[in-house]
Amino acid sequence: MSPSSHADPAVPRVTTRPPHGCALLLMDLFRSYLHQQRLPLTRQREVIAMGLFESGEQLSVDDLADLLRGRGEHVGKATIYRTLSLLVQAELARELDFGEGFKRYELQAGEARHDHFICTSCGQVTRFVRSVVDEFQATIAAELGYTVQSRRLEIYGLCSECRAAVERASSAGAVTTGEAASSGQVRGEGG
């Protein structure tokens, strides 16, 4: 049972196995996407998505079916295909065509459409996906005549816990700091 039975030496196969925490994070993003679309996170969708997220490889529907069967999960290929399409729509996976007569899929992480807030105090990294950033990117790229290959967007600031700690410290010191600087202030929306 080799999930790579279709492997061809000419086909670029890159393995960038993500850490387990990354798979869990992507699963959170998939869960929120499904929630937005009013679709349930079924057990089958979950095992398919985790299979892709954890492998870090470019998998075909057949590869994923084999991989899941090896874990004792029997999931139909039509379900795998539909779930992969959802992951592509959620921008958590991308479809690849190496001219093999079938598509491959790989997780999309650390590339365009995956941005970060970074706390300058505790170092917490919060990844987020927002379509408005993609739209902004597409507009600027078109204006400047660029084709986007990847993106690295990092926004620095204080996380809510560190900000609360700073506020507690300043009120404990009975010193009013005046208006908070508006430049670094970013309002989070939703969950």
Ligand SMILES: [Zn+2]
């Ligand atoms: Zn922090």
